[in-house]
Amino acid sequence: MRPHTPHKTSQVRAEQIILFRASNEIFAISSGSVQEVRSVDSVAGAPVAVGEPALKKVRHAIRRGDKNVYVVNTAIHFGLRPSAPALVFLLRKSRVALLVDSIEKMTTMTRLQALPRAFCNEEQTWYRGLTVLDQNVVPVVDPAGFVTPEELSLLDAATGSGKLTEFGNAVGAESAI
Amino acid sequence: MSWMDQSDTCSCVLLRLGERRFALTAEQVAELAAPSRVFRFAHRTPEIDGVILRRGRVVPVCDVAERLTGKRLTSRRFYLIAARCHGQGMDWIAIPVSGQCELIRADLTPAGDSDSPHVAGWLSYSGEVIEVLNLNALMPASHLSEPPATGNVVPEVQAQ
Numbered sequence: 001m002r003p004h005t006p007h008k009t010s011q012v013r014a015e016q017i018i019l020f021r022a023s024n025e026i027f028a029i030s031s032g033s034v035q036e037v038r039s040v041d042s043v044a045g046a047p048v049a050v051g052e053p054a055l056k057k058v059r060h061a062i063r064r065g066d067k068n069v070y071v072v073n074t075a076i077h078f079g080l081r082p083s084a085p086a087l088v089f090l091l092r093k094s095r096v097a098l099l100v101d102s103i104e105k106m107t108t109m110t111r112l113q114a115l116p117r118a119f120c121n122e123e124q125t126w127y128r129g130l131t132v133l134d135q136n137v138v139p140v141v142d143p144a145g146f147v148t149p150e151e152l153s154l155l156d157a158a159t160g161s162g163k164l165t166e167f168g169n170a171v172g173a174e175s176a177i
Numbered sequence: 178m179s180w181m182d183q184s185d186t187c188s189c190v191l192l193r194l195g196e197r198r199f200a201l202t203a204e205q206v207a208e209l210a211a212p213s214r215v216f217r218f219a220h221r222t223p224e225i226d227g228v229i230l231r232r233g234r235v236v237p238v239c240d241v242a243e244r245l246t247g248k249r250l251t252s253r254r255f256y257l258i259a260a261r262c263h264g265q266g267m268d269w270i271a272i273p274v275s276g277q278c279e280l281i282r283a284d285l286t287p288a289g290d291s292d293s294p295h296v297a298g299w300l301s302y303s304g305e306v307i308e309v310l311n312l313n314a315l316m317p318a319s320h321l322s323e324p325p326a327t328g329n330v331v332p333e334v335q336a337q
Binding site: 025027078079080113116117118119120121122123126130132135136137138139 | 216218219220221222224225228230233234235236237239261263266268269270316317
């Protein structure tokens, strides 16, 4: 029995992706799902602190219109050692923004392999799949996998119940973001 | 009726994990591959070490030695690439082994009720009684519900 070789199709579609670093690990995200890339400094004055103890990965929210956009520390989300993020990805059609260390490069992928089913825990929701770039395997994150609808409700409830405080009043908040 | 139907003899691959030998039925085994780079990324399945690239496919590496022998392998000489069936699907798994593998034919005794779940059967070879492994019992099982049937969960997809 031999593993099947990958299917070859005549029409290969490419998808543009951003390779970014979080805690020194490289991830990919579809560039189409990122609406804006901003430096942490450019949003440092605007965010408000979120004090939801059950969700350590979300410490800040950005006010956009009448809604909060919750800022997820990507390293903490993936269970990695917290790092010093420098960029914020504001996701398209989402109330989630991502704190990342840096952008490695923008490139294209032509093939996305499903995460093998042996990976059977939270990573199933974290990743759309895996892609191979320059003989390296890179996980492609699922933009919808950073905050579940239940977590979003929790955050909304937390911010609605007065746990959302002005960022400027939170001691050390600026350095934390 | 085939010869196989009349006999309990079947083809198995013997694999070495440290001091002990185990077996897999040959139909589950794809190939024996030389050690290659293990790619690691963030995940929460402790049984999985990382992934290797084999024939353009990403294959998870699952070191079963510690679970079977109580010791981690100190050296990985090969990866035994084996198939694991789940429902209607199938996954490839790379099992690090510490020595050459051997294809044999032997009489297989089915596992009994008192055997561990990872034992699919027993075989006797060269004076040694060897466990035939049940891969499904050794591999991590999903703690989440089956993912929805969208484009990104089929075994292989084109980029959107």
